[in-house]
Amino acid sequence: MSRPQPPGTPEIAVRGLRKSFGANEVLRGIDLEIGRGEVVCVIGPSGSGKSTLLRCVNLLEEPTAGRVFVGGTELTDPDVDIDAVRRRIGMVFQQFNLFPHLTVTENLTLPQRRVLGRNKTTAAQVAAENLRRVGLAEKADAYPASLSGGQQQRVAIARALAMGPEVMLFDEPTSALDPELVGDVLAVMRKLADEGMTMMVVTHEMTFAREVADRVVFMDGGVIVEDGAPERVIGDPRHERTRHFLSRLLDPAMAEVEEETSDQVGGGGPVPG
């Protein structure tokens, strides 16, 4: 299954990706490459297609057109063993989706046993290793309800890591958390990045994007508007749409005023001048 790839093969490659839901074209031609060990943060307004893009990268959504490659294997090839490819991709959502009736360890061992067919002992060892990795070894026997949101999200990250993925996709992993719990989750993600994990992260944590990402991609209206180094895209955006989005992020009070008047100005479109 895993053929050796020529050097320089991107870990993730998206070519001419389009996705429609009925008449609504949500992705309008996305081209993106992410190298091995690269961390790319995806930012953009609500509804711009960020989640749909991530979901197309592991084929949770079937693209309408275009091709997606992970580790050189084409996911959009009709003959591909999609379950085998998907095992190489870990995904972390805003909602942690832990089983409430299972302990932390059981939440980590169940998918390893079901999907990878690991035996109980091996699965438990891998679970313990990955709980250590996210700083939660002492919570192995706890139930999710007894953990904070930040701890539950770190368990969800450990659960994904326990499957041994080559690539990790994160969809706003800290958006559901109280502000004081965000830091611990970002610290775990930063450590993963330092260890060389290939990561695609939808987030509005600009400090994380600046300090950890190799590149920042700004999406709007189903297209990539800008793609570049964080200090360039965040610090010196070339497009008015990016500047507009960033200024609203930095000053949410402005955003509220604008949303109230956006019907009149046809909100979301490029600002003239």
Ligand SMILES: Nc1ncnc2c1ncn2[C@@H]1O[C@H](COP(=O)(O)OP(=O)(O)O)[C@@H](O)[C@H]1O
């Ligand atoms: N399963 C779906 N069925 C129909 N429309 C969808 C579905 N998923 C997303 N959409 C639509 O696609 C657009 C982009 O959504 P999404 O990718 O979630 O954006 P973002 O993550 O940037 O907020 C939205 O208009 C949303 O309503």
Ligand SMILES: [Mg+2]
């Ligand atoms: Mg989303």
